[in-house]
Amino acid sequence: MTTAGRTTPAGTLDVTASAGAGAGTGGDTTTTDGAGAGAGATDGAGVRTGGGEPGVEAVNPVLRVPPASPAEAAAHFGASLAFHADVSDVAAALAQARESGLPGFPGFVVVDSRSTESWDQGHVPGAVHLPTALVAEQAERLLDKAVPVVTYCWGPGCDGATRAALALAQLGFQVKEMLGGFEYWVREGFEFETWEGHAVRQADPLTAPVGAEDCGC
Numbered sequence: 282m283t284t285a286g287r288t289t290p291a292g293t294l295d296v297t298a299s300a301g302a303g304a305g306t307g308g309d310t311t312t313t314d315g316a317g318a319g320a321g322a323t324d325g326a327g328v329r330t331g332g333g334e335p336g337v338e339a340v341n342p343v344l345r346v347p348p349a350s351p352a353e354a355a356a357h358f359g360a361s362l363a364f365h366a367d368v369s370d371v372a373a374a375l376a377q378a379r380e381s382g383l384p385g386f387p388g389f390v391v392v393d394s395r396s397t398e399s400w401d402q403g404h405v406p407g408a409v410h411l412p413t414a415l416v417a418e419q420a421e422r423l424l425d426k427a428v429p430v431v432t433y434c435w436g437p438g439c440d441g442a443t444r445a446a447l448a449l450a451q452l453g454f455q456v457k458e459m460l461g462g463f464e465y466w467v468r469e470g471f472e473f474e475t476w477e478g479h480a481v482r483q484a485d486p487l488t489a490p491v492g493a494e495d496c497g498c
Contacts, residue, residue, distance in 0.1 A: 363457075364446075364457060364458060365457055365458050365459075365460050366431055366457045366458070366459050366460070367459070367460045367461065367498075368459060368460065368461045368465045368466050368469055368471070369469060369489075369498065371391065371405075371431060371459055372466070372469070372471045374387035374388075374389070375387060375391070375405075375406075375407060388428070388429065389428060389429040389430065389431050389457075390409055390424060390425075390428050390429075390430055390431070391405050391407065391408040391409065391430075391431050391432075391433065391459070392408060392409050392410075392411050392424070392430050392431065392432045392433070392445065392449075393405065393408045393409070393410050393411070393433060393434075393463070394411060394412060394413045394416075394432050394433065394434050394441045394442050394444070394445035395412060395434055395435060395441060395463070396412055397410070397412070399435065399463075401475065401476040402475060402476075403463060403467065403473045403474065403475045403480065404463065404473060404474055404475075405433065405463065405466055405471075405473060405474075406472060406473065406474050406479070408433075409423055409424065411423055411424075411445070413434075413441050413444050413445040413448065416445055416448040416449060416452070417448060417452070420448070420449060420452055420454065421452065424449075424454065426452075426453055426454055426455075429454075429455040429456065429457065430446075430449055430454050430455065430456045430457070431456070431457050431458070431459050432445045432446045432449070432456060432457070432458050432459065433458070433459040433462045433463060433466070434462050434463070435462050435463055435464055436461060436462040436463065436464030436465060437461060437462065437464070437465075439462060442458045442459065442462060443458055446458045465488060467482055468482075468484070468485040468487075468488045468489075469484055469485070469488050469489040470482065470483060470484030470485075470489055
C-alpha cells in the first residue's frame with residue numbers, strides 16, 4: 282500500500298507517513314489496506330485515533346494534549362527549579378554546612394512559616410520560625426535580603442509556604458519553596474526538633490530508599 286508517497290506492506294499502517302500527510306490536511310489521515318478496508322486514522326502527533334485492532338483505545342490519554350516543544354519545556358522546568366527546592370537537597374546542603382563549619386554556608390536560610398504550636402510539634406533543625414501572618418512585620422528584622430530564603434509549611438496539602446514565599450518576594454527577598462514541607466522531611470527520615478528535643482523516624486519506603494543516603498534523583 283502507499284501512504285503519503287511511502288509504500289508499506291499490505292495490511293499494515295505506516296504511522297509516520299500518515300501523520301505527515303495529516304499535518305497538511307487538517308491533522309487526520311485515513312489509510313487503507315490492500316483490500317481497501319479502513320485501517321484507522323492518526324492525528325497530527327502520530328497518535329492513533331480510530332479503527333485498528335479491537336481493544337486499542339481510540340485516543341491515548343497521555344498524548345491527548347501533545348507535549349510542549351523542547352524550548353517551552355526547558356523554560357518551564359527551568360523556572361520550576363528556580364522557584365522550588367526538594368527536601369533531600371535542603372537536607373544535604375544543611376548537612377554539608379554542619380560538617381564544613383564554614384560561615385555563610387550553605388548560602389540560604391530555611392524559614393518555617395507555620396504557627397507556634399506547629400513549630401513546637403516539630404521543625405527542621407536550624408530553621409527560622411516566621412509564621413506567614415508575621416512576615417510583613419518581622420521578616421526584615423529576622424532575615425538578611427542578601428541571603429536566599431527557603432520556606433516550608435506542613436506538606437503538599439498546605440500552601441502556607443507559598444503564601445510566605447510570596448510575601449517575602451514582595452518585600453524584596455530571594456525565595457524558594459521546599460516541596461513536600463515538614464511532612465516529607467519527616468517521612469524521608471531526616472532529624473527534626475520538637476519542644477522536647479531531637480527526634481527522627483524511620484524513612485518511609487514510598488519516599489526514600491531504605492538503607493541508602495542518596496535517592497539518586
